[in-house]
Structure formats: C-alpha cells, structure tokens
Amino acid sequence: MSGVFAPGTPIAHEERDALHRKAVRSGFEAALAEAARYLGATSPNPAVGCCLLDSAGTILVTEAHHRTGARHAEALALHRARELGVIDRVATALVTLEPCNHVGRTPPCSEALRDSPVRDVWVGMRDPNPVAGGGIARLRQMPEGRNVFLLEDFPELADLREGCAALLAPFASRILRQRPWITVKQARNEVGSMIPPAGRKTFTSQASLEIAHRLRRASDAIITGIGTILADSPRFDVRHVPDHEDRAPRLVVVCDRQNRLPDSWREKMIGSGFRVVVSRELGEIPSLLADHGVNWAMVEAGPGLLGEIGRLGLWDDWLDIQTTGNGPDRYRVFSHGPTPLRFILDEGVRPLPADEAVF
Numbered sequence: 128m129s130g131v132f133a134p135g136t137p138i139a140h141e142e143r144d145a146l147h148r149k150a151v152r153s154g155f156e157a158a159l160a161e162a163a164r165y166l167g168a169t170s171p172n173p174a175v176g177c178c179l180l181d182s183a184g185t186i187l188v189t190e191a192h193h194r195t196g197a198r199h200a201e202a203l204a205l206h207r208a209r210e211l212g213v214i215d216r217v218a219t220a221l222v223t224l225e226p227c228n229h230v231g232r233t234p235p236c237s238e239a240l241r242d243s244p245v246r247d248v249w250v251g252m253r254d255p256n257p258v259a260g261g262g263i264a265r266l267r268q269m270p271e272g273r274n275v276f277l278l279e280d281f282p283e284l285a286d287l288r289e290g291c292a293a294l295l296a297p298f299a300s301r302i303l304r305q306r307p308w309i310t311v312k313q314a315r316n317e318v319g320s321m322i323p324p325a326g327r328k329t330f331t332s333q334a335s336l337e338i339a340h341r342l343r344r345a346s347d348a349i350i351t352g353i354g355t356i357l358a359d360s361p362r363f364d365v366r367h368v369p370d371h372e373d374r375a376p377r378l379v380v381v382c383d384r385q386n387r388l389p390d391s392w393r394e395k396m397i398g399s400g401f402r403v404v405v406s407r408e409l410g411e412i413p414s415l416l417a418d419h420g421v422n423w424a425m426v427e428a429g430p431g432l433l434g435e436i437g438r439l440g441l442w443d444d445w446l447d448i449q450t451t452g453n454g455p456d457r458y459r460v461f462s463h464g465p466t467p468l469r470f471i472l473d474e475g476v477r478p479l480p481a482d483e484a485v486f
C-alpha cells in the first residue's frame with residue numbers, strides 16, 4: 128500500500144502500513160459519520176462524505192455533501208482546506224463514493240482533485256450511476272502519479288466498505304432498481320400489539336421516539352395507510368430530534384382505496400410542508416417514489432398495511448421496536464443488505480439477544 132506517508136519517511140514498512148491503515152480507518156469513520164448527518168437532505172443525490180489527510184495521516188478536514196446543487200463532498204472539503212490555509216498539506220482524500228466525472232449541477236470532482244495537491248484517493252464504493260461514474264478511471268489516467276485505492280481491494284477494511292455500502296444503499300436502490308430503499312418501522316408493546324392505548328398515539332420510550340424521528344429525518348417519504356390517518360391523525364414531523372434546515376417538502380403516500388382521506392388532514396399536512404399523494408395500489412408506490420427522486424422511504428402504518436407489505440416483500444429492512452414494560456425498549460432489525468439503519472440506531476435502545484437480531 129502506498130499512501131498517506133511522504134516518500135522517505137524514516138519508519139519501517141510494517142510500522143508505516145499499520146499507521147496507514149489506522150489513518151485510513153479513522154478518516155473513513157469520520158467521513159461516514161459526517162455524511163450520515165445529511166441523509167434525507169441530499170436526495171435525489173446520495174449522501175457522501177470526504178476526509179482529507181496530511182502526509183502523516185492526520186485528519187485536516189472532514190466534509191459531506193449537504194444537498195443537491197451544493198458542492199460535492201470532495202469539492203467542499205478542498206474548499207474548506209483552502210479557507211483554513213491547509214491546502215498545501217493535503218496529501219490524501221478518502222471519499223465514501225467514487226468521485227464524479229461529469230458536469231451536472233456542479234463541476235466534476237475528478238477535476239477538483241486534479242487541481243489540488245491530493246496524490247492518493249481512497250474510494251469507498253464505485254458509483255452505480257452511469258451518468259456520473261468514471262472518476263476512478265479518470266483519476267488513474269492523470270499524470271503526476273495519482274494513486275486510486277478501492278476499499279473492495281482491501282479485505283481487512285471490509286467493514287468500512289460495508290459502511291459505505293450502507294450509506295449509499297438508498298441512492299443505489301433508486302438508481303439500480305428504480306425504487307427507493309424501503310424501511311418499515313414498527314413499534315410493539317409488551318404483548319406484541321401495535322395498537323396504542325385509547326387516547327394515545329405512541330407508547331414507546333423517549334429513546335425509541337428519537338430513533339423514529341431520526342428515521343423520519345433521514346427518509347424522503349413516508350408510506351402510511353388510511354387506518355392510521357383515521358385513528359391517529361398523525362403529524363409525521365420531526366420534533367424529537369432537530370430536523371434538517373430548509374428541507375425540501377417530504378412526501379406522504381396514503382394507501383386509501385375508498386377515498387376516505389379527510390380533507391382537513393391533507394390540508395394540515397400541506398400547511399406543514401408535506402406533499403400528500405393518495406394511492407389505491409400499493410405495488411405502484413415504489414416506482415412512483417423513485418420518479419419523485421425519493422432515495423429512502425419509511426413505512427409508518429398499522430397491521431393492515433404492514434401485512435400487505437410483508438406479503439408482497441415490499442421492504443428492504445424492518446425495524447421492530449418492542450417495549451418490555453420494565454427497562455429500556457429493545458429492537459431487532461431484519462435486513463436484505465447493508466442497512467442504513469446503522470446510522471439511525473443508538474445506545475438509547477438495546478438490541479434483542481443475538482439469536483433474535485440480525486445485527
């Protein structure tokens with residue numbers, strides 16, 4: 128592995144490699160954490176993080192893509208490095224997604240890297256988007272010895288690649304399958320029921336509600352059923368954690384085949400910044416959401432709609448939060464791949480025992 132250390136650094140190869148792996152690891156962890164803060168704000172673009180290191184492997188800047196139309200993560204990180212006066216020290220760029228090679232709303236990141244002192248570029252995932260991809264090949268063709276390393280070529284860094292795959296999963300789903308990543312969130316009480324006690328909408332703990340609201344913040348759309356609207360008149364807003372500033376209107380899709388949706392609820396939601404769509408056919412929802420640029424959709428619905436979603440297999444991961452009645456709530460996750468839920472869950476709610484949980 129060549130990399131973050133300047134040629135001629137007077138340390139042994141093995142020591143250099145160990146330090147190098149440590150620097151790459153901390154850099155990717157920082158880039159992933161920063162990017163995950165913007166899940167739900169970047170769509171239809173992906174969430175992407177970038178970390179710039181100096182030749183000793185010290186982190187100089189960590190940045191992320193904030194929203195469509197704004198600078199990409201690499202371009203913003205290089206911009207910050209110039210603002211901070213550390214651009215001349217930048218040696219290595221770690222990016223969770225292949226740098227773009229096209230002129231979209233912003234110029235190609237491959238060129239931003241070319242016009243910088245970066246010599247080594249570490250890439251978490253190849254870009255599944257054929258329009259923007261090609262940055263790896265372009266960087267490799269550039270003169271002056273730029274090196275490009277892919278995490279997929281380093282088995283000892285497989286967990287970082289999985290993190291990058293989880294971060295990209297919602298975008299990759301829309302691009303490759305023309306449907307968003309769909310997460311079902313289900314809360315159940317001590318006896319396994321989803322139905323709240325009379326006069327209440329929720330029964331889980333504050334920690335669980337914060338997880339639910341982080342998921343709302345990270346997703347671009349909520350799929351629900353008419354039964355939930357009629358029972359709860361839900362707000363579906365983000366209030367137990369801070370929301371993204373100036374977020375684009377989020378979609379709520381209501382499965383309602385008999386036109387029972389109250390106008391008053393629809394008007395209230397539009398007034399709070401949602402777009403409301405009614406669907407008579409559950410099966411059409413994934414492609415409809417993809418057409419609206421939705422990368423990640425969550426389901427907040429009752430047992431009627433969840434049964435149908437389960438029967439049709441219309442989900443990618445399923446978060447089941449259970450109240451125990453005594454002690455903290457527990458959760459388990461069922462997932463069909465590296466799940467972006469890893470960026471949502473935290474210590475406030477404990478996983479169920481390993482044999483009952485996916486991770």
Ligand SMILES: NC(=O)C1=CN([C@@H]2O[C@H](COP(=O)(O)OP(=O)(O)OC[C@H]3O[C@@H](n4cnc5c(N)ncnc54)[C@H](OP(=O)(O)O)[C@@H]3O)[C@@H](O)[C@H]2O)C=CC1
Nearest residue numbers: 314321352353354355382383384385409428429430431432
């Ligand atoms: N604990 C939790 O996590 C949650 C609990 N809840 C609770 O669940 C209860 C409501 O549950 P429920 O009555 O089952 O309501 P749902 O929210 O599950 O909505 C059910 C409706 O979905 C529509 N639907 C079902 N299948 C399809 C399909 N294939 N295509 C299109 N539409 C479809 C039907 O509408 P139609 O009748 O028009 O055919 C059906 O009546 C409430 O008490 C609420 O508090 C709600 C959300 C989360």
Ligand SMILES: Nc1c(N[C@@H]2O[C@H](COP(=O)(O)O)[C@@H](O)[C@H]2O)[nH]c(=O)[nH]c1=O
Nearest residue numbers: 314328329330331339359361362363427
């Ligand atoms: N019961 C239940 C949940 N239920 C979901 O929350 C909705 C109410 O949202 P709001 O109007 O924004 O407070 C409700 O209609 C249903 O979709 N969620 C949870 O995290 N825990 C719970 O115990």
